[in-house]
Amino acid sequence: MNPYETRLAVADEAEALARLSSESFGYPRADGTPRPPDAAGRRTWVTTHHGRVVAAVVDRPYESWFWGSRVRTSGIASVKVALEHRGNGLLSTLFERALTTAAHDGAAISTLFPTAPGIYRRFGYELIGSYDEVTLPTADLTAVRTCGGSIRRAEARDMRAVRDLYARWAAAHNGPLTRDGASFPATDEEVMDEYAGVTLALDDEGTPTGYAMWSRTGGYHADGVLEVDDLVAVTEQGLRRLLHALGTCATVAPATVICTSSPDLTELVVPSHPWRVKRANPYGLAVLDVAQALTDRTYPTWLDLDVTFSVSGLPVAGQDGAYHLRVADGHASVDQVASAELAYTARGLALRYAGTHSSSDLRRAGLLTGSTDDDDRWDAAFGGRRVHIRDYF
Structure with a gap:
């Protein structure tokens, strides 16, 4: 037994x-x-x-x-x-x-933070990004030039604006969680209570353009650290304002730790480049339901795609097989078919879905085989958005 x-x-x-x-x-x-x-x-x-x-x-x-x-x-x-x-x-x-x-x-999909990626590849997972703690000298942030706007401390009544800013930012990327549901704080007060401060960036008309959620650790001498758990801005002005404001902590918190995914826009506006990954948390994705994953998303309205493909090694029984993908007017339909020349492995389909690798990359890694005739069209349908992870679970 x-x-x-x-x-x-x-x-x-x-x-x-x-x-x-x-x-x-x-x-x-x-x-x-x-x-x-x-x-x-x-x-x-x-x-x-x-x-x-x-x-x-x-x-x-x-x-x-x-x-x-x-x-x-x-x-x-x-x-x-x-x-x-x-x-x-x-x-x-x-x-x-x-x-x-x-x-x-x-x-439609599954994600995880694997401590050993090889263990989970047999279940169809492949790495698509990383949620990292990066560190840089706080003083370097003071060198960020500002260009108008202002900042102020957020209050509970500002949390709706904060949530809206996050949703705007997240919807423009692949991978961020929506921050809805039982795993996230239910009330505005609960969000505020998690941090020492929430700083809001405003444009010249007073409209919120970004926020930083931060805490202080290590005292106020050489070991002082400014921990920025969430830094989101939807304009250059807001990003610069927030970074410069965080830099004013340099005398009491010589080091700043930012939780983000690379490449981060902060790297483009900080004049120096002392960016160092303190702790990396790789993030993996697997496709569970092929048809649902491909039809739940939208596509460029100009894209016209009519292709067949097969996939093998998916973790859910009944999902391996051949499919016909038709994209038109920004939406897709998916049907199972008898066979297809183009073949993805489960890991290859995960990377394709995340948009992290081109067809030529997938072929060189042995995750895509078959005709190359539609490679450019596949790349057009699944390219152009950066993967970013902003929550660890």
Whole structure:
């Protein structure tokens, strides 16, 4: 009889999951009652061995911005296997259950932060970007020239404007989460309480054009650090105003840490280039539902695309196969067909969807084979937007 069982976690396994997280990730054991495995915004799958929890995966329902559209996303987090049970294929069953259920519930793609990307490539994931903590001397920000506008401290009543600014910025990129739902603060006051300060940039008419959410650590001597968890601007004026304002902390916080994805526009306006990655968190994507992923997004209205392709190695059963993609008037239709000459691997389709690599790149990596006749059209349909990640989960 198989001693392993994979299923949804139950409430009284919260303590066992907390212990497994502590030993897997080095987290200190928190005081008080551990978070329930079915807490809002979380669905926890576990594998037990003779009734003891030895592996787990958490599925977090999100929406991500891709190609100007909101795409339902399964965010995989807290992947862990007890040391004595590694190498027994437990993750294969956990991912099969988690991703199949997520796709059934409407997720078109899945994303995660892999500590070892190679482990997850067999499930169709490939790296599309990175959420990084970058550090630079705070004094260098004072050299950023301003060009009008002003700044002020944000209040709770400004949070609607802050959310709108983030949505405008995020919708212009591939990858950012929409920041809706149970995984994000529900009220404006909760957002404000997470940071020492939220600074708002305004244009000459007083309209918000950007914001910085920041905190201070390390005291006010050489170890002082200004931590900028979120820096968003929709105009050059707003970006310059915010960076210059942050630079005024140089005497008490010699180092600034910004959470962002590279390349960041900050690099284009800071005169020096002392940018250093303090901690990198690579981000991976897998396609769960081919037709939904391709039809949920919009396309350039001038694009006319009529192609067939196949894909293999996708993590959800029934998704491998050949497809006909037709794009016209900014929208797509997708149908399954018998065969196709052009062939993507699951990882190749993930990179294609994110828009991070050209057809020639995918071919050189062995992730795309077949006729090259439509390569330019594929590149036109899936190019032009930068991947940016601004939330870690």
